[in-house]
Amino acid sequence: MVRIWRITTRLLLVAIITVGVGLPTLLIAFTLPRRPRLRARIGARATHLWARLSLRAVGVRLTHAGSPPPPGVMVVANHLSYLDIPVLAASLPTLFLSKAEIARWPMIGFLARAAGTLFIDRDQTRDTGRVFGELSVWLRAGERITWFPESTTSPGASVAPFKPSLFQAAIRAGVPCHPVTLRPSIPGGGVDVSETVCWHGPTPLGSHARRLLTLRRIDYAVTFGDPIPPTGDRKLLARQLHEAVAAAFVPVDRR
Numbered sequence: 016m017v018r019i020w021r022i023t024t025r026l027l028l029v030a031i032i033t034v035g036v037g038l039p040t041l042l043i044a045f046t047l048p049r050r051p052r053l054r055a056r057i058g059a060r061a062t063h064l065w066a067r068l069s070l071r072a073v074g075v076r077l078t079h080a081g082s083p084p085p086p087g088v089m090v091v092a093n094h095l096s097y098l099d100i101p102v103l104a105a106s107l108p109t110l111f112l113s114k115a116e117i118a119r120w121p122m123i124g125f126l127a128r129a130a131g132t133l134f135i136d137r138d139q140t141r142d143t144g145r146v147f148g149e150l151s152v153w154l155r156a157g158e159r160i161t162w163f164p165e166s167t168t169s170p171g172a173s174v175a176p177f178k179p180s181l182f183q184a185a186i187r188a189g190v191p192c193h194p195v196t197l198r199p200s201i202p203g204g205g206v207d208v209s210e211t212v213c214w215h216g217p218t219p220l221g222s223h224a225r226r227l228l229t230l231r232r233i234d235y236a237v238t239f240g241d242p243i244p245p246t247g248d249r250k251l252l253a254r255q256l257h258e259a260v261a262a263a264f265v266p267v268d269r270r
Contacts, residue, residue, distance in 0.1 A: 022229060025073045032065060032072060033069070044058065055158065058110075059159075070098075070105050070235075074230060077235050079106060079238075080236070080237070083107050088242065089154060089162075090193045091162060091177070091194055093169075093195075093197055093260050094169065095198075095199065095213045098235070099168075100113075103237070108159070110161070112132075112135060113162075150188075154184060155190075168215045169215055170210075171209045171266060173266065176253075177253040177254075178253070182253050185252070193243075194256050194263075195237060197237060198265055199234065200235075201234070201268070202234060207269055208268045208269070211230060212227060240260065
């Protein structure tokens with residue numbers, strides 16, 4: 016009964032927060048059809064507020080180390096769970112690059128589009144060129160763009176190699192890239208974080224989220240690394256950023 020009450024209460028709180036923050040953001044988005052930059056900045060600020068409130072509602076507590084990246088840079092992080100997105104959004108206002116299927120999710124996709132999220136279809140090679148162009152434009156315009164170059168979540172044993180193609184956008188725009196390392200933990204231990212917080216493999220999203228919402232508290236450590244200037248080689252830049260993220264990474268707890 017305690018678990019059912021906790022899940023129900025948390026979902027209700029997140030729904031209230033989503034409506035309270037999302038509806039004004041949508042109204043603003045509809046009134047600014049010809050001002051995409053302003054609309055994107057408002058969306059990033061709204062997502063920042065939504066994420067901070069929602070994470071507290073579901074028992075996630077953040078700790079930060081290092082200096083947060085300034086606007087007009089590319090931010091890259093390791094990827095462990097769907098929680099990574101609100102964790103980073105709560106840490107700093109930013110636009111996100113996300114996989115295309117999220118745009119088709121009921122309500123969430125609609126809100127993500129209104130908040131200025133950029134989407135990429137990784138199954139379509141031609142889509143990389145379109146996204147590359149959009150990234151370059153936004154970065155030159157002084158926006159902060161965040162994405163996960165591992166391209167998938169993991170059980171938290173290590174940091175997978177970074178896909179290098181989209182780093183060319185940072186090189187073309189002449190902006191630095193900032194590595195960020197994420198690591199969740201459960202106070203008191205005794206919980207397999209790689210299965211309860213990290214989301215990977217064939218586990219359905221719904222069943223995993225229900226299990227996650229029963230946890231009393233989740234601590235998420237966010238470590239901001241030093242910026243790495245753009246080089247003429249996207250593969251070299253990807254390796255440098257991977258090394259920076261991996262250097263600060265500690266494997267998550269497993270049973």
